[in-house]
Amino acid sequence: MARAREDFQARASLRASFRGLTTRGRSFLAAGLAAAVCAYVLGQQDLLRVGALLAVLPLVCVVVLHRTRHQVTGSRRLAPARVAVRAEARVQLRVDNVSRLPTGLLMLQDRVPYVLGPRPRFVLDRVEPGGRREVSYRVRSDLRGRYPLGPLQLRVADPFGMVELTRSFQARDVLTVIPAVQPLPPVRLAGEAVGYGDGRVRALAVTGDDDVIPRAYRHGDDVRRVHWRSTARRGELMVRREEQPRQARCTVLLDTRHDAWTGSGPGAPFEWAVTGAASVAVHLLARGYQVRLLTDTGALVPGPDGGSLDGDSSDTAGLLLDSLAVVEHSAEPGLARAHDVLRDGREGLVVAFFGALDEGQTALAARIRQRTGAAVALTGRGLRPLGAENAADAEEEHVRALREAGWTVLPFTPRDALAELWQRADQAHPADAPGGAGAGSAGGSAGGGAR
Template sequence: MSGGGSARAGHEGTPERGGLRTAFGGLTTRGRSFLAAGMAAAVCSFLLGQADLLRVGLLLAALPLVCVLALHRTRYRVAGSRTLSPARVPAAAESRVRLVIENVSRLPTGVLMLQDRVPYVLGPRPRFVLDRVEAGGRREVSYRVRSDLRGRYPLGPLQLRLSDPFGMCELTRSFSTADTLTVVPRTEPLPPVRLGGGTPGYGDGRHRSPALAGEDDVIPRGYRHGDDLRRVHWRSTARYGELMVRREEQPQKARCTVLLDTRATAHQGAGPDSAFEWAVTAAASVAVHLLQRGVSVRLLTDTGASVPGPDGTGGTESADAAGLLLDTLAVLEHSEDAGLSAAYDALRGGNEGLMVAFFGDLDDEQAAVAGRIRQRCGAAVAFVLDGDSWLPGPGGIRFSAGQVPVDERVLMLRKAGWTALPVTSGTTLPALWRCAADHAGAGPDRPAQSGATAGGRA
């Protein structure tokens, strides 16, 4: 899922042509030198009275001008397409970009130079030199792109550089379309453990909800278009005077909310090795792991934004839901919110099943809000990041002014009912995941382990 994404092709069409002034602006150093030498020779011919020198000067000046006019009137009809395979890749993985150039005119082309625009984080700008392309011919070239930073990066537009045989002039013509490469967070495989014991939001819940197939219910409902006529409840039909059918049930799908703290004040540092990027990667791994187990997963941030939205859109299949969540996490940035109140307001709808939260720095007020969030879910697991351990310094420890140590944050959350674990730099998510299951199964009275032991610190 994380490395998925089907290949995409973007048809570039015919490159745009510039005006005559643009064509003269494409004179190379050689062309400008010839033009200057010709003008100097013409001036010297008048001063010295040498007619032969004038003819030489006119020849030198006319050559680059003729090349500019000929290249400007060149009507190459070239079509191009770009294919990304895959179009969605995890961070630090490569994607292959294939360019196809077709000469759709009746005349052969000269030497063509291709250049594709790519952001600097994806690598150097690719350039290719194509020899003469015959009428109706095609050429294929490819290159690879790679990024350690998640995000969406534009590829293109493709640029086509034309030059004359003498090297006097070069014109650049750009295609009009571009494609997008999505770099999603990496995901780690997690052990198949059970969190929260027999909570209804995770595992094999036995709660049932109305659907179109399953066991009978004693309460009928009104007939809907497409209902099987064999399910008509005739006694209720005669009683209510309208066609009624027997309600049917199916097992309710387990639910999980992944809460990600994106506050800029809660995370220190930046870059692919920062604490915030670890939290984004961990949230993606947990979401994909639970989706593969058939759990309905919702991503919630401290701003109150959730994916899928309140209407539940986002795909019913596990692959569709995972793709939507990963695409959202690919462009997730720090928020300017100061607290978690917006996330608590988004959870006022009732029991949220399992809650898996990734918190940064929490003060007393935000720990109290997290305690109220705990009351809105069946089981709650919190991973509290120690941002100081990710900062450079002696031993990786550098407390900020007014910051609550990670052990106190974990203790506050455990008192509120969370299964809380500290996370330091170098910890592995699979070990934390298994340790969280051990803590949840043992109950809140189990003594806490140290951060290095609980997290499997390297």
């Protein structure tokens, strides 16, 4: 049964190959058949030979190319597989001839999304038996996202131009275009707890024996750390536990509500906010923070429970950037789900990127601030607040309400430089930050933040 199925598939594939006859091949076949008929009618043997030659030549080309097509392999190598917006990635294509016969003319084409540029096409001369050819092209995108590459298509043609057969390879690759991370200056944020960022918070006090939490003695422990009172009470050697540093925590909150943002494309305010979230997350990871990403939908990255990854911070950074590469607008009406995630009150620092806020969402953001140690809000400027008639006055009112709640508010537009705006975060007091109504300049409010 298996052998019969293979024979059927081979015959079906051969019949499909006949559809690859070009106009020249079909013309030769028709001319050969016509000559054969005329030779039979007129009784001309020489004309019959000519007709047979014309008809057999395209058939032979079909059979040869049918075998050659399945004995040519193709592969793709993408380097790197993750690039920033407007950065280039190189795609290298390789064709190997694994048959004992040379190939004819090869036409190579790779399928790529239109945002990565025109579809690459290459023409390769005959490939000797066991030989290979390599070609490459570059792709770049102004839009973040995940873009499939492939399948790779190979078109084989015979030297006479009688037949052209196409083969598609199943292998595909994915190019991830992440937001462009901008370097940020190190700043001490207003209200930041002592030891966060550049330092550490001691988890255990060392003011006296009553504050010591002992543990069982382990081979190799220093005998000078033996806690004799606990040893006498428990009947076994107990030693003082080493002081353990507690890693600073930060949540980057990204408002993705569709109604909160205007415009689209690379220069839209939402894209600026996504780039800002990526830059802040990578910057704080480099400073030793435990960073997680939160959106208004309540989705947490990394980890299934929102916890940060253990080990190298580059793993966490890669996961955050991959998530931001595909983040889109949500249909959420507000920030309630994000508030529910943050209600445990265990957050050290929250950096939020808000779109347009109405009175209800401003009040909800104020309640979020009550559960954090420090909070910085970057709010889109020039976005029409939801449900507001006078956009400018409503925007100033909402910014003022956030500052009164304790947020360090930094209004932004897509034309603002993120590094310069971030520099103001340690100069802006939550109640008197630059950029709002009645607020002083960045230089005038310097010193308001904790140093």
